[in-house]
Amino acid sequence: MTIEAMFRRTLGAFDLDVSLALPGTGVTALFGHSGSGKTTTLRCVAGLERAAGRLCVNGAVWQDGRRFVPVHRRPLAYVFQEASLFPHLSVRANLAYGERRVPGCDRRIWFEQAVTWLGLGHLLDRAPGKLSGGERQRVAIARALLTSPRLLLMDEPLSALDHQSRRDILPYLEHLRDTLSIPILYVTHAPDEVARLASHLVVLDNGRVAASGPLTATMAAVGLKTPESDSGVAFEATVVEREARWALMRAAFPGGSMWVRDDGRPLGARIRLRVLARDVSLALERAVDGSILNVLPARVLDCAPGDHPSVVMARIALGGSPERLRGGGNADRGTTLPAMDGETPLVSRLTARSMETLALGPGTPVWAQIKSAAVIG
Numbered sequence: 152m153t154i155e156a157m158f159r160r161t162l163g164a165f166d167l168d169v170s171l172a173l174p175g176t177g178v179t180a181l182f183g184h185s186g187s188g189k190t191t192t193l194r195c196v197a198g199l200e201r202a203a204g205r206l207c208v209n210g211a212v213w214q215d216g217r218r219f220v221p222v223h224r225r226p227l228a229y230v231f232q233e234a235s236l237f238p239h240l241s242v243r244a245n246l247a248y249g250e251r252r253v254p255g256c257d258r259r260i261w262f263e264q265a266v267t268w269l270g271l272g273h274l275l276d277r278a279p280g281k282l283s284g285g286e287r288q289r290v291a292i293a294r295a296l297l298t299s300p301r302l303l304l305m306d307e308p309l310s311a312l313d314h315q316s317r318r319d320i321l322p323y324l325e326h327l328r329d330t331l332s333i334p335i336l337y338v339t340h341a342p343d344e345v346a347r348l349a350s351h352l353v354v355l356d357n358g359r360v361a362a363s364g365p366l367t368a369t370m371a372a373v374g375l376k377t378p379e380s381d382s383g384v385a386f387e388a389t390v391v392e393r394e395a396r397w398a399l400m401r402a403a404f405p406g407g408s409m410w411v412r413d414d415g416r417p418l419g420a421r422i423r424l425r426v427l428a429r430d431v432s433l434a435l436e437r438a439v440d441g442s443i444l445n446v447l448p449a450r451v452l453d454c455a456p457g458d459h460p461s462v463v464m465a466r467i468a469l470g471g472s473p474e475r476l477r478g479g480g481n482a483d484r485g486t487t488l489p490a491m492d493g494e495t496p497l498v499s500r501l502t503a504r505s506m507e508t509l510a511l512g513p514g515t516p517v518w519a520q521i522k523s524a525a526v527i528g
């Protein structure tokens with residue numbers, strides 16, 4: 152199941168020309184600088200912009216050279232920055248309005264489900280004016296879901312919220328991502344939302360697709376080419392061990408495992424980790440008496456100039472031969488680490504001087520020293 156989208160649209164001086172093949176489930180983040188064309192792309196998907204091109208959503212053709220399904224006939228829901236609830240109706244009546252827009256036989260999401268998913272049970276009799284910004288947005292999302300859409304479009308749904316409200320609402324969105332079978336296209340320019348929510352990442356630049364692909368690999372590719380102070384890579388891992396004495400837990404992922412702060416998640420839980428490029432240093436020999444817990448075998452994939460002449464970005468792949476894994480890494484040095492098959496790419500920010508001194512280049516085996524890895528979801 153996929154979403155195929157090809158759009159060409161000129162708006163004043165702006166020229167959008169995108170061609171995308173996106174997964175038919177999960178969250179696809181549309182990311183990019185202001186004015187790069189994120190909202191315009193979403194509006195083309197909705198049919199609000201009449202672009203030239205083609206759009207096929209999980210087998211249903213919404214637009215091609217001959218037909219153009221109008222916006223009100225597309226089974227999608229759109230959530231905007233600001234929740235536009237009916238102020239004179241209670242939360243319950245706002246939700247019922249969404250539900251009534253779909254005949255009973257076409258309903259796939261039910262009132263109680265949406266209320267539970269978004270934690271609205273205690274708010275049903277309130278008026279929208281008596282809700283916080285985050286609560287209003289949760290109602291708007293629930294109302295959108297109650298139209299039983301086959302595609303959910305979200306345009307910077309958290310950007311109008313304060314820091315705490317954003318933190319509070321993210322777990323609801325993670326839950327929706329893991330529960331819903333419908334695809335979500337999610338516009339944002341917040342890297343932390345991309346890292347936490349997305350399974351697929353599209354980067355737009357001046358109306359063109361600069362990158363599109365699975366989250367981890369695409370973050371690594373983008374971090375290499377367009378380094379910014381918070382460039383990093385997010386990836387999924389499984390909690391495999393904990394050390395209560397040090398309040399640490401070990402998370403395994405393709406190609407390695409690492410110790411992170413214990414946040415109480417049970418063994419076997421799937422978590423997301425984020426490692427920033429500035430927290431990864433590289434060494435040719437494994438340090439045996441350093442303070443860094445996570446020292447993992449890796450190899451250099453490629454390098455690119457950083458954002459200053461003194462800086463180089465190196466993309467590396469965590470993972471190595473069983474011999475290297477046995478010898479290396481983590482607090483339990485000398486024992487076999489339960490690395491999962493495969494590799495995980497990371498980006499390392501290092502000085503051009505170190506790059507030359509260590510003679511690093513594509514293929515060089517290295518030890519990646521990871522100073523800090525954050526559990527982000």
Ligand SMILES: Nc1ncnc2c1ncn2[C@@H]1O[C@H](COP(=O)(O)OP(=O)(O)OP(=O)(O)O)[C@@H](O)[C@H]1O
Pocket residue numbers: 162163164165183184185186187188189190191192340
């Ligand atoms: N109706 C219009 N007429 C002329 N130009 C337009 C129109 N709509 C959008 N644009 C221009 O198209 C470009 C892309 O706009 P768009 O809103 O898609 O960007 P964006 O990536 O979503 O930006 P932001 O993150 O700031 O919301 C901008 O330069 C914008 O000024």
